[in-house]
Amino acid sequence: MLNQQAISNRISNTEKSARTFSLDKLQRQFLINQIKPLKKINVPTLKYTIEADELVEWIFEKLSNDEIQKVSSMLRIAQKRSADIRPLIGTIALSLLKK
Numbered sequence: 001m002l003n004q005q006a007i008s009n010r011i012s013n014t015e016k017s018a019r020t021f022s023l024d025k026l027q028r029q030f031l032i033n034q035i036k037p038l039k040k041i042n043v044p045t046l047k048y049t050i051e052a053d054e055l056v057e058w059i060f061e062k063l064s065n066d067e068i069q070k071v072s073s074m075l076r077i078a079q080k081r082s083a084d085i086r087p088l089i090g091t092i093a094l095s096l097l098k099k
Helices: 002-038 052-062 065-080 086-098
Strands: 040-043 048-051
Touching: 002 040, 002 052, 002 065, 002 086, 040 052, 040 086, 048 052, 052 065, 052 086, 065 086
Parallel strands: none
Antiparallel strands: 040 048
């Protein structure tokens, strides 16, 4: 009985990790699809412009999976409200420059 329960727990844990991996991959792809069309992003309060490809690389290098998840959820909320995401992405770039 213990062996069957241990096996079923291990299977459920594997399924959960596979789902989170695919969610992380989907969120990363979502960020790429949202940021890359912008070409150049102006960073507020600093007279600095960053290219979209460079910003995407910075996001994936410096942010953890939880932070990437929060950023993608903020972008989704802004899209649902039909808001411009350019200022939000500029703020994210500013925070990465300050880190």
